[in-house]
């Protein structure tokens with residue numbers, strides 16, 4: 001049965017702040033959020049949704065439901081360079097003439113559009129390193145070659161979204177906080193007087209971990225540090241990249257810390273039994289078999305844990321051709 005497509009929906013969270021729920025074509029991730037914040041005659045739009053046929057209509061539909069229009073967008077801010085968060089930036093900026101600001105470490109998100117062949121090769125390499133059979137990798141490559149990038153057009157940010165940048169809105173000033181881990185370009189935005197946090201995918205209402213592998217030395221270490229950064233802000237309400245706004249921000253920080261710890265422990269338990277490949281370790285983390293659907297999410301995650309534990313001296317890698325096996329250090 002064809003999946004019924006969700007429609008873009010808008011709702012007011014508090015006066016001057018709206019959630020725009022935009023459909024996504026991914027199984028298991030049916031929508032993402034963009035946020036509109038009143039700023040004088042216009043709005044600041046945080047994140048854009050992904051670019052695909054009809055995606056602008058969904059954004060316009062969501063805006064229209066709360067009495068706003070795309071022509072009011074005066075500035076686009078991007079929490080991180082994943083396609084569901086910045087894919088439509090070019091279309092919006094072309095239409096309104098507004099600027100787009102994003103963290104400068106966005107190469108991880110641009111590669112799939114600027115050099116799709118290289119981006120694919122990097123993904124295949126992760127599979128090969130983890131012990132995925134060649135035939136499976138070939139099928140995966142075939143599937144990815146036919147897929148659209150989700151990015152309307154690559155546009156460079158007009159301004160780097162870094163600590164020190166302040167965004168003035170009717171709700172007050174928002175500050176920028178670097179929170180890499182989920183993605184190297186990730187930032188959270190914070191409104192101190194109201195203790196509002198736009199948390200992107202760093203902190204989600206339903207805890208779900210994803211890490212970009214291969215762009216920085218230690219995404220897990222970065223993520224744990226970023227959790228502390230957000231915890232210290234003491235936010236009252238989090239507006240996340242997917243799902244409903246949520247309170248108990250500290251509880252969610254703790255939940256993420258716990259889950260990372262559990263998964264690191266599961267990796268350690270597995271390698272202590274004897275050297276293993278990433279593909280062999282991954283089901284031990286999730287308690288479920290690796291499939292062709294979950295592999296592209298789970299294998300990079302496993303490699304991030306291994307990389308973190310290797311930096312801590314708790315696991316060691318033995319390479320045999322392209323394949324890595326992980327065990328405990330001999331001394």
Ligand SMILES: [Zn+2]
Nearest residue numbers: 082182183201
């Ligand atoms: Zn993301």
Ligand SMILES: [Zn+2]
Nearest residue numbers: 082084201241
């Ligand atoms: Zn996302």
